[in-house]
Amino acid sequence: MLRLILLSLWVTVSLAMKSYEGYKVLRIDVSDAGDVAILQELQDVAELDFWDFPRDLMVPPTLLEFVEHYLTSNDILYYVWMDDVQAKIDGVITSNKPRTDVDGFDYYVYHNYSEIMDWIDSIVATYPDLATSFSIGLSHEGRDLKTLKIGLETGKLKRAIWFNGAIHAREWVSPATVMWMTNAFLSNVTEGTNPDVTFVMEFFDMYILPVMNPDGYEYSWTDERLWRKTRTLHPGDECYGTDLNRNFDYEWGGLGASNDSCDNTYRGPEALSEVETQAVVNFIRQQSQEQPFRLFIDYHSYTQVMLSSWGYTYDLPVDFDLMEAHMKVQTAAITSVFGANYTYGAASSTLYPSAGGSKDWGYGDRGIPYSYTLELRDMGEYGFLLPEDQIYPTAYENYVGLVAGLIHISHQ
Numbered sequence: 001m002l003r004l005i006l007l008s009l010w011v012t013v014s015l016a017m018k019s020y021e022g023y024k025v026l027r028i029d030v031s032d033a034g035d036v037a038i039l040q041e042l043q044d045v046a047e048l049d050f051w052d053f054p055r056d057l058m059v060p061p062t063l064l065e066f067v068e069h070y071l072t073s074n075d076i077l078y079y080v081w082m083d084d085v086q087a088k089i090d091g092v093i094t095s096n097k098p099r100t101d102v103d104g105f106d107y108y109v110y111h112n113y114s115e116i117m118d119w120i121d122s123i124v125a126t127y128p129d130l131a132t133s134f135s136i137g138l139s140h141e142g143r144d145l146k147t148l149k150i151g152l153e154t155g156k157l158k159r160a161i162w163f164n165g166a167i168h169a170r171e172w173v174s175p176a177t178v179m180w181m182t183n184a185f186l187s188n189v190t191e192g193t194n195p196d197v198t199f200v201m202e203f204f205d206m207y208i209l210p211v212m213n214p215d216g217y218e219y220s221w222t223d224e225r226l227w228r229k230t231r232t233l234h235p236g237d238e239c240y241g242t243d244l245n246r247n248f249d250y251e252w253g254g255l256g257a258s259n260d261s262c263d264n265t266y267r268g269p270e271a272l273s274e275v276e277t278q279a280v281v282n283f284i285r286q287q288s289q290e291q292p293f294r295l296f297i298d299y300h301s302y303t304q305v306m307l308s309s310w311g312y313t314y315d316l317p318v319d320f321d322l323m324e325a326h327m328k329v330q331t332a333a334i335t336s337v338f339g340a341n342y343t344y345g346a347a348s349s350t351l352y353p354s355a356g357g358s359k360d361w362g363y364g365d366r367g368i369p370y371s372y373t374l375e376l377r378d379m380g381e382y383g384f385l386l387p388e389d390q391i392y393p394t395a396y397e398n399y400v401g402l403v404a405g406l407i408h409i410s411h412q
Protein backbone atom coordinates (compact mmCIF):
# COMPACT_ATOMS: atom_id res chain seq x y z
CA MET A 1 0.00 0.00 0.00
CA LEU A 2 2.77 2.40 1.00
CA ARG A 3 4.58 1.55 -2.18
CA LEU A 4 1.43 2.40 -4.14
CA ILE A 5 1.06 5.75 -2.40
CA LEU A 6 4.71 6.59 -3.00
CA LEU A 7 4.38 5.56 -6.60
CA SER A 8 1.32 7.71 -7.15
CA LEU A 9 3.02 10.66 -5.47
CA TRP A 10 5.95 10.17 -7.78
CA VAL A 11 3.66 10.18 -10.82
CA THR A 12 1.95 13.35 -9.60
CA VAL A 13 5.30 15.08 -9.16
CA SER A 14 6.46 13.88 -12.54
CA LEU A 15 3.37 15.31 -14.23
CA ALA A 16 3.99 18.72 -12.70
CA MET A 17 7.51 18.82 -14.00
CA LYS A 18 8.74 20.24 -17.25
CA SER A 19 8.99 17.54 -19.88
CA TYR A 20 12.14 17.24 -21.97
CA GLU A 21 10.48 14.89 -24.40
CA GLY A 22 12.08 15.21 -27.79
CA TYR A 23 14.95 17.34 -26.46
CA LYS A 24 18.27 16.22 -27.85
CA VAL A 25 21.83 16.86 -26.81
CA LEU A 26 24.25 17.37 -29.65
CA ARG A 27 27.95 16.72 -29.28
CA ILE A 28 29.79 19.24 -31.36
CA ASP A 29 33.19 18.79 -32.90
CA VAL A 30 34.83 22.13 -32.12
CA SER A 31 37.97 22.58 -34.16
CA ASP A 32 39.12 26.14 -33.53
CA ALA A 33 38.41 29.52 -31.94
CA GLY A 34 36.33 30.45 -34.96
CA ASP A 35 33.93 27.62 -34.17
CA VAL A 36 33.73 28.76 -30.56
CA ALA A 37 32.76 32.27 -31.66
CA ILE A 38 30.11 30.88 -34.00
CA LEU A 39 28.68 28.74 -31.20
CA GLN A 40 28.72 31.67 -28.79
CA GLU A 41 26.68 33.63 -31.29
CA LEU A 42 24.25 30.75 -31.60
CA GLN A 43 23.78 30.75 -27.85
CA ASP A 44 23.29 34.52 -27.74
CA VAL A 45 20.67 34.43 -30.46
CA ALA A 46 18.71 31.35 -29.45
CA GLU A 47 19.37 31.30 -25.67
CA LEU A 48 20.26 27.64 -25.85
CA ASP A 49 21.44 25.52 -22.97
CA PHE A 50 24.99 24.33 -23.42
CA TRP A 51 25.50 21.53 -20.91
CA ASP A 52 29.21 21.87 -21.48
CA PHE A 53 30.18 24.86 -23.60
CA PRO A 54 31.07 24.63 -26.46
CA ARG A 55 30.82 20.87 -26.83
CA ASP A 56 27.48 19.58 -25.52
CA LEU A 57 24.37 21.47 -26.55
CA MET A 58 20.78 20.66 -25.54
CA VAL A 59 18.21 21.57 -28.19
CA PRO A 60 14.42 21.63 -27.77
CA PRO A 61 12.45 20.02 -30.62
CA THR A 62 11.17 23.42 -31.78
CA LEU A 63 14.71 24.65 -32.48
CA LEU A 64 16.26 21.48 -33.80
CA GLU A 65 15.88 22.29 -37.47
CA PHE A 66 17.23 25.81 -36.98
CA VAL A 67 20.25 24.63 -34.97
CA GLU A 68 21.12 21.81 -37.35
CA HIS A 69 20.91 24.19 -40.28
CA TYR A 70 23.06 26.73 -38.45
CA LEU A 71 25.76 24.19 -37.66
CA THR A 72 25.77 22.64 -41.11
CA SER A 73 25.90 25.96 -42.90
CA ASN A 74 28.89 26.93 -40.75
CA ASP A 75 30.66 23.65 -41.56
CA ILE A 76 30.56 22.54 -37.93
CA LEU A 77 30.34 18.79 -37.42
CA TYR A 78 28.17 17.24 -34.71
CA TYR A 79 26.26 14.13 -33.81
CA VAL A 80 23.22 13.43 -31.65
CA TRP A 81 24.66 12.25 -28.35
CA MET A 82 21.45 12.03 -26.33
CA ASP A 83 18.41 11.33 -28.42
CA ASP A 84 15.66 11.88 -25.85
CA VAL A 85 16.59 13.76 -22.68
CA GLN A 86 13.34 12.88 -20.92
CA ALA A 87 13.96 9.16 -21.38
CA LYS A 88 17.38 9.59 -19.75
CA ILE A 89 15.85 11.55 -16.86
CA ASP A 90 13.31 8.80 -16.30
CA GLY A 91 16.12 6.25 -16.19
CA VAL A 92 18.23 8.01 -13.54
CA ILE A 93 16.18 7.32 -10.46
CA THR A 94 16.23 3.62 -10.86
CA SER A 95 14.04 2.52 -7.99
CA ASN A 96 10.83 3.52 -6.27
CA LYS A 97 12.24 2.79 -2.86
CA PRO A 98 11.88 5.46 -0.19
CA ARG A 99 14.73 7.96 -0.33
CA THR A 100 15.66 7.32 3.30
CA ASP A 101 15.38 3.75 4.48
CA VAL A 102 14.86 2.44 7.99
CA ASP A 103 18.48 1.40 8.39
CA GLY A 104 19.56 5.01 8.12
CA PHE A 105 20.50 7.37 5.38
CA ASP A 106 20.88 5.86 1.94
CA TYR A 107 23.97 7.43 0.34
CA TYR A 108 23.39 5.65 -2.94
CA VAL A 109 20.32 7.52 -4.08
CA TYR A 110 19.87 11.22 -4.78
CA HIS A 111 18.21 13.30 -2.07
CA ASN A 112 16.13 16.45 -2.17
CA TYR A 113 16.87 19.54 -0.09
CA SER A 114 14.84 18.68 3.00
CA GLU A 115 16.30 15.17 3.18
CA ILE A 116 19.78 16.68 3.04
CA MET A 117 18.91 19.08 5.88
CA ASP A 118 17.68 16.11 7.96
CA TRP A 119 20.89 14.32 7.12
CA ILE A 120 22.93 17.23 8.52
CA ASP A 121 20.98 17.01 11.80
CA SER A 122 21.52 13.28 12.01
CA ILE A 123 25.26 13.65 11.38
CA VAL A 124 25.53 16.10 14.28
CA ALA A 125 23.48 13.78 16.49
CA THR A 126 25.64 10.77 15.56
CA TYR A 127 29.00 12.53 15.95
CA PRO A 128 28.44 15.19 18.62
CA ASP A 129 32.17 15.43 19.45
CA LEU A 130 33.24 15.82 15.84
CA ALA A 131 30.51 17.74 14.07
CA THR A 132 28.48 20.91 14.57
CA SER A 133 26.08 22.62 12.22
CA PHE A 134 24.97 26.20 11.81
CA SER A 135 23.26 28.36 9.26
CA ILE A 136 25.32 30.94 7.37
CA GLY A 137 22.17 32.63 6.08
CA LEU A 138 18.96 32.11 4.16
CA SER A 139 18.42 31.62 0.46
CA HIS A 140 16.31 34.01 -1.58
CA GLU A 141 13.23 31.86 -0.93
CA GLY A 142 14.10 31.49 2.75
CA ARG A 143 15.82 28.10 2.89
CA ASP A 144 18.62 27.58 5.38
CA LEU A 145 22.20 27.54 4.10
CA LYS A 146 23.01 24.90 6.66
CA THR A 147 26.73 24.30 7.05
CA LEU A 148 28.71 21.63 8.88
CA LYS A 149 31.97 22.00 10.72
CA ILE A 150 33.83 18.75 11.28
CA GLY A 151 37.22 18.01 12.81
CA LEU A 152 39.07 16.68 15.85
CA GLU A 153 39.42 19.12 18.71
CA THR A 154 43.12 19.58 19.47
CA GLY A 155 43.13 22.74 21.59
CA LYS A 156 45.45 24.35 19.02
CA LEU A 157 44.74 26.77 16.21
CA LYS A 158 43.79 24.68 13.21
CA ARG A 159 43.87 25.53 9.55
CA ALA A 160 40.54 25.58 7.77
CA ILE A 161 39.23 24.17 4.53
CA TRP A 162 35.94 24.74 2.74
CA PHE A 163 34.02 22.62 0.32
CA ASN A 164 30.51 22.91 -1.04
CA GLY A 165 28.09 21.20 -3.37
CA ALA A 166 25.20 22.20 -5.58
CA ILE A 167 26.13 25.74 -6.52
CA HIS A 168 24.57 24.59 -9.79
CA ALA A 169 21.21 22.98 -9.18
CA ARG A 170 21.17 20.20 -11.75
CA GLU A 171 24.54 18.74 -10.78
CA TRP A 172 23.03 16.22 -8.34
CA VAL A 173 26.11 14.08 -7.90
CA SER A 174 27.83 17.07 -6.30
CA PRO A 175 25.84 17.18 -3.00
CA ALA A 176 25.71 13.37 -3.02
CA THR A 177 29.52 13.27 -3.15
CA VAL A 178 29.91 15.97 -0.52
CA MET A 179 27.65 14.05 1.88
CA TRP A 180 29.36 10.72 1.28
CA MET A 181 32.81 12.23 1.84
CA THR A 182 31.68 13.99 5.02
CA ASN A 183 30.39 10.72 6.42
CA ALA A 184 33.57 8.94 5.36
CA PHE A 185 35.76 11.41 7.27
CA LEU A 186 33.62 11.00 10.38
CA SER A 187 33.27 7.24 10.33
CA ASN A 188 36.94 6.66 9.39
CA VAL A 189 38.24 8.89 12.17
CA THR A 190 35.90 7.23 14.65
CA GLU A 191 37.16 3.80 13.65
CA GLY A 192 40.71 5.14 13.96
CA THR A 193 42.04 2.72 11.36
CA ASN A 194 43.23 5.24 8.78
CA PRO A 195 46.11 7.39 10.13
CA ASP A 196 45.93 9.76 7.13
CA VAL A 197 42.31 10.60 7.92
CA THR A 198 43.04 11.05 11.62
CA PHE A 199 45.92 13.36 10.69
CA VAL A 200 43.85 15.59 8.39
CA MET A 201 41.03 15.76 10.93
CA GLU A 202 43.54 16.94 13.51
CA PHE A 203 45.22 19.37 11.15
CA PHE A 204 42.15 20.94 9.53
CA ASP A 205 38.71 22.15 10.47
CA MET A 206 36.42 21.40 7.55
CA TYR A 207 33.53 23.71 6.72
CA ILE A 208 31.03 22.02 4.44
CA LEU A 209 27.98 23.46 2.70
CA PRO A 210 26.26 20.56 0.90
CA VAL A 211 23.71 22.71 -0.95
CA MET A 212 24.84 26.23 -1.81
CA ASN A 213 21.90 26.91 -4.13
CA PRO A 214 18.91 25.42 -2.27
CA ASP A 215 16.18 27.22 -4.24
CA GLY A 216 17.56 26.11 -7.58
CA TYR A 217 18.27 22.62 -6.26
CA GLU A 218 14.73 22.19 -5.00
CA TYR A 219 13.39 23.56 -8.29
CA SER A 220 15.42 20.92 -10.15
CA TRP A 221 13.48 18.31 -8.13
CA THR A 222 10.02 19.82 -8.47
CA ASP A 223 9.86 21.73 -11.74
CA GLU A 224 12.80 21.54 -14.12
CA ARG A 225 15.33 18.75 -13.74
CA LEU A 226 17.92 20.67 -15.74
CA TRP A 227 17.67 24.00 -13.91
CA ARG A 228 21.10 25.47 -13.09
CA LYS A 229 20.78 28.95 -11.55
CA THR A 230 19.14 30.54 -8.50
CA ARG A 231 15.43 31.47 -8.53
CA THR A 232 15.69 35.24 -8.22
CA LEU A 233 13.99 37.63 -10.60
CA HIS A 234 15.70 41.00 -10.40
CA PRO A 235 13.86 44.22 -11.29
CA GLY A 236 14.08 44.85 -15.02
CA ASP A 237 15.20 41.32 -15.79
CA GLU A 238 13.28 39.17 -18.20
CA CYS A 239 14.20 35.74 -16.86
CA TYR A 240 14.63 34.01 -13.52
CA GLY A 241 17.92 32.96 -12.07
CA THR A 242 21.48 34.11 -11.55
CA ASP A 243 24.51 31.88 -11.95
CA LEU A 244 26.05 31.96 -8.47
CA ASN A 245 29.34 30.89 -9.99
CA ARG A 246 29.49 34.18 -11.88
CA ASN A 247 28.27 36.34 -9.00
CA PHE A 248 31.32 36.53 -6.68
CA ASP A 249 32.94 39.91 -6.18
CA TYR A 250 36.35 39.26 -7.62
CA GLU A 251 36.79 40.52 -11.19
CA TRP A 252 33.01 40.26 -11.49
CA GLY A 253 31.45 40.86 -14.90
CA GLY A 254 34.29 39.94 -17.24
CA LEU A 255 34.82 37.12 -19.73
CA GLY A 256 32.43 34.19 -19.77
CA ALA A 257 29.77 35.85 -17.64
CA SER A 258 26.59 36.96 -19.36
CA ASN A 259 24.68 40.17 -18.70
CA ASP A 260 21.50 38.60 -20.11
CA SER A 261 19.21 37.24 -17.39
CA CYS A 262 17.96 34.54 -19.75
CA ASP A 263 21.41 33.01 -20.11
CA ASN A 264 22.60 30.16 -17.95
CA THR A 265 25.76 32.10 -17.11
CA TYR A 266 23.95 35.27 -16.04
CA ARG A 267 26.21 37.10 -13.60
CA GLY A 268 23.41 38.99 -11.82
CA PRO A 269 22.79 42.76 -11.92
CA GLU A 270 25.80 43.41 -9.71
CA ALA A 271 28.49 41.51 -7.82
CA LEU A 272 27.03 39.65 -4.84
CA SER A 273 23.47 40.41 -5.92
CA GLU A 274 22.51 36.96 -4.60
CA VAL A 275 22.08 36.31 -0.89
CA GLU A 276 23.68 32.88 -1.28
CA THR A 277 27.01 34.30 -2.53
CA GLN A 278 26.80 37.01 0.13
CA ALA A 279 26.41 34.37 2.84
CA VAL A 280 29.42 32.33 1.71
CA VAL A 281 31.59 35.42 1.24
CA ASN A 282 30.63 36.86 4.63
CA PHE A 283 31.18 33.59 6.44
CA ILE A 284 34.62 32.88 5.00
CA ARG A 285 35.72 36.52 5.38
CA GLN A 286 34.73 36.41 9.03
CA GLN A 287 36.05 32.94 9.81
CA SER A 288 39.37 33.59 8.07
CA GLN A 289 40.07 36.23 10.70
CA GLU A 290 40.06 33.38 13.25
CA GLN A 291 41.92 30.70 11.30
CA PRO A 292 43.68 30.60 7.93
CA PHE A 293 41.84 28.88 5.07
CA ARG A 294 44.12 26.71 2.97
CA LEU A 295 41.73 24.96 0.57
CA PHE A 296 38.46 25.81 -1.14
CA ILE A 297 36.70 23.34 -3.44
CA ASP A 298 33.45 23.98 -5.23
CA TYR A 299 32.18 20.58 -6.43
CA HIS A 300 30.41 20.47 -9.79
CA SER A 301 29.64 18.01 -12.54
CA TYR A 302 30.49 16.92 -15.18
CA THR A 303 33.71 16.31 -17.29
CA GLN A 304 36.13 15.03 -14.59
CA VAL A 305 38.50 17.94 -14.32
CA MET A 306 40.06 19.93 -11.48
CA LEU A 307 40.34 23.62 -12.29
CA SER A 308 42.38 26.32 -10.61
CA SER A 309 42.41 30.07 -11.12
CA TRP A 310 42.24 32.05 -13.12
CA GLY A 311 38.80 31.91 -14.57
CA TYR A 312 38.55 35.60 -15.44
CA THR A 313 41.72 35.85 -17.53
CA TYR A 314 43.93 33.61 -19.62
CA ASP A 315 46.92 34.68 -17.50
CA LEU A 316 48.20 32.16 -14.98
CA PRO A 317 48.22 33.07 -11.27
CA VAL A 318 51.62 33.66 -9.65
CA ASP A 319 51.09 30.59 -7.44
CA PHE A 320 50.19 28.31 -10.33
CA ASP A 321 53.17 26.00 -9.75
CA LEU A 322 51.95 25.26 -6.23
CA MET A 323 48.41 24.67 -7.44
CA GLU A 324 49.54 22.49 -10.29
CA ALA A 325 51.61 20.27 -7.99
CA HIS A 326 48.64 19.89 -5.67
CA MET A 327 46.15 19.17 -8.48
CA LYS A 328 48.52 16.55 -9.83
CA VAL A 329 48.57 14.76 -6.47
CA GLN A 330 44.82 14.96 -5.95
CA THR A 331 43.81 13.86 -9.45
CA ALA A 332 46.36 11.02 -9.46
CA ALA A 333 44.90 9.76 -6.18
CA ILE A 334 41.37 9.99 -7.62
CA THR A 335 42.43 7.97 -10.64
CA SER A 336 44.20 5.38 -8.50
CA VAL A 337 40.90 4.11 -7.09
CA PHE A 338 38.95 2.98 -10.15
CA GLY A 339 41.10 4.26 -13.01
CA ALA A 340 38.76 7.12 -13.88
CA ASN A 341 40.70 9.78 -15.72
CA TYR A 342 40.58 13.29 -14.21
CA THR A 343 42.54 16.09 -15.83
CA TYR A 344 43.58 19.41 -14.30
CA GLY A 345 44.70 22.89 -15.19
CA ALA A 346 43.92 26.58 -15.00
CA ALA A 347 40.23 27.15 -15.78
CA SER A 348 40.42 29.62 -18.65
CA SER A 349 42.87 27.70 -20.76
CA THR A 350 41.52 24.24 -19.85
CA LEU A 351 37.80 24.96 -20.10
CA TYR A 352 36.68 28.48 -20.89
CA PRO A 353 36.81 31.88 -19.17
CA SER A 354 34.34 32.41 -16.34
CA ALA A 355 34.63 35.70 -14.45
CA GLY A 356 33.04 36.05 -11.02
CA GLY A 357 33.53 32.40 -10.10
CA SER A 358 33.99 30.99 -6.64
CA LYS A 359 37.57 29.75 -7.04
CA ASP A 360 38.84 33.11 -8.31
CA TRP A 361 37.24 34.71 -5.28
CA GLY A 362 38.78 32.16 -2.91
CA TYR A 363 42.24 32.73 -4.30
CA GLY A 364 42.03 36.35 -5.42
CA ASP A 365 40.02 37.90 -2.62
CA ARG A 366 40.82 35.59 0.29
CA GLY A 367 44.30 34.46 -0.68
CA ILE A 368 43.33 30.80 -0.23
CA PRO A 369 46.24 29.19 -2.07
CA TYR A 370 44.41 26.04 -3.15
CA SER A 371 41.09 27.17 -4.55
CA TYR A 372 39.27 25.10 -7.16
CA THR A 373 36.32 24.05 -9.18
CA LEU A 374 36.15 20.27 -9.31
CA GLU A 375 34.01 18.71 -12.03
CA LEU A 376 32.94 15.20 -11.02
CA ARG A 377 31.77 12.29 -13.20
CA ASP A 378 31.18 11.56 -15.89
CA MET A 379 33.15 12.26 -19.07
CA GLY A 380 29.97 12.78 -21.03
CA GLU A 381 28.02 9.56 -21.27
CA TYR A 382 25.16 10.72 -19.04
CA GLY A 383 26.30 14.25 -18.20
CA PHE A 384 24.03 15.76 -15.53
CA LEU A 385 21.83 12.66 -15.61
CA LEU A 386 24.37 10.42 -13.92
CA PRO A 387 22.73 7.18 -12.74
CA GLU A 388 22.57 6.58 -9.01
CA ASP A 389 24.84 3.56 -9.21
CA GLN A 390 27.69 5.96 -10.02
CA ILE A 391 27.35 7.92 -6.77
CA TYR A 392 29.54 5.42 -4.91
CA PRO A 393 32.51 5.31 -7.29
CA THR A 394 32.38 9.09 -7.78
CA ALA A 395 32.32 9.82 -4.07
CA TYR A 396 34.83 7.17 -3.06
CA GLU A 397 37.48 8.14 -5.60
CA ASN A 398 37.07 11.81 -4.73
CA TYR A 399 37.39 11.10 -1.02
CA VAL A 400 40.70 9.33 -1.61
CA GLY A 401 41.77 12.26 -3.79
CA LEU A 402 40.79 14.86 -1.23
CA VAL A 403 42.63 13.10 1.60
CA ALA A 404 45.80 12.77 -0.51
CA GLY A 405 45.51 16.44 -1.50
CA LEU A 406 45.12 17.51 2.13
CA ILE A 407 48.17 15.52 3.21
CA HIS A 408 50.11 17.22 0.40
CA ILE A 409 49.13 20.76 1.35
CA SER A 410 49.70 20.18 5.06
CA HIS A 411 53.43 19.97 4.20
CA GLN A 412 53.39 23.23 2.26
Ligand SMILES: [Zn+2]
Binding pocket: 168, 171, 300, 301
Ligand atom coordinates in the same frame (compact mmCIF):
# COMPACT_ATOMS: atom_id res chain seq x y z
ZN1 LIG B 1 28.57 23.51 -12.40
